Amino acid sequence: METRAPQKRRLETRAKLVAAAETIIAEEGFAGLRVEDVVARAKVAKGTFFSHFEDKDRLLALLIGQEMERILANIADGPPPADIDDFATRLAPLMDYIAQDRIVFDVVMRFSGAGVIETTELISLNFMHQIELFAAWIQALQGTVIRTDVEPMLLAEGVQAFAIQAMALKFCALHNTNQHHERLAPYLGPWLAQPKSAQ
Amino acid sequence: METRAPQKRRLETRAKLVAAAETIIAEEGFAGLRVEDVVARAKVAKGTFFSHFEDKDRLLALLIGQEMERILANIADGPPPADIDDFATRLAPLMDYIAQDRIVFDVVMRFSGAGVIETTELISLNFMHQIELFAAWIQALQGTVIRTDVEPMLLAEGVQAFAIQAMALKFCALHNTNQHHERLAPYLGPWLAQPKSAQ
């Protein structure tokens, strides 16, 4: 069961493929991404693509996952939310990215809870990182503005569930007037706030 | 802008296509559904399929939506939940159906908040029906076991968000030991219950 380290050539080929895909996406958007174009630009045969990525969607998941990590790191670097309303605005950059495009949203959904345990799955990993960040934020505010009768972890998962709901609604023609974080906010109060009668 | 009524022949063809698809799905599952097989079984040309359904997924969405309506009607016919824990068990049949198969789950996700307003979209419609049912259930329990400080509609949407979260987790290898409604339950208490201090 030896797992040999990949040769330098392989790493270079992979980098060429990723770079080609990024260029095409930048130029034509996610919908315009064609495997044939990627391999043409990377000067590589089609079969090579599929020896590096199980399928087209895995490549997409990789690129999207990278960007999500970048955005989340940025969010984590900033100040934590000072109150419950802040949660939605802090999350906005990530939600905007995921909901920018139906293809992105679908890929994120498909790989967010993906079956692969041996997780090179960045998106799945990112979702766990989100939870950790939310839990930390929540813990810091518990006792002041956030309820203490529920575990921070469960509250964090709930925040994520609401965020997904808010993003899914973006693609519903009825609700597309609002920003995502504006659709998220109404849930967060009832979910996170300390009951008034306990104040 | 006249919209002519379809001829009898067209209705029959459509029925043949739907029946063929249902048979194939029953025999080989959703993953084994091939448009070519459907038209072969229905004794119809390929082009005809696409004059009846925009694409393969629309047909799937139709079949799945029908089944969801059937299941939801069944749930609505039964007794309403007597307490918060009951919510999860009442929802189980619907969640089991949606999460039975990754293809089904993906289609449901893609068409649940689908952009089409002129909604012949059964799945999208079904999601609205779910919300209405939940809201009615919630209203009936408000003041006894369910909190009154949040609109029933918002609470209902939250229940749906949690249900989706619970189903998405089914496809995560880490959590596949539990039933869906067991994963849903932990969220519902904190979301729906009256704050203890207000009792």
Added chain:
DNA sequence: CCCTTGAATTGACCCTGGTCACTTTTTAAG
């Protein structure tokens, strides 16, 4: 009964993701 018009259907064709038997390159042992 014939003809016109639009609805319904047809199937050859295209597009694009994905496969796999085979060739080329790299590694390392002798």
Added chain:
DNA sequence: CTTAAAAAGTGACCAGGGTCAATTCAAGGG
């Protein structure tokens, strides 16, 4: 060096969804 074996890469090929110009069919007017 030589050479065997493993890694990397190739491109002809296939599968299966989706298109559309051409054809057949149904309904109503004369």
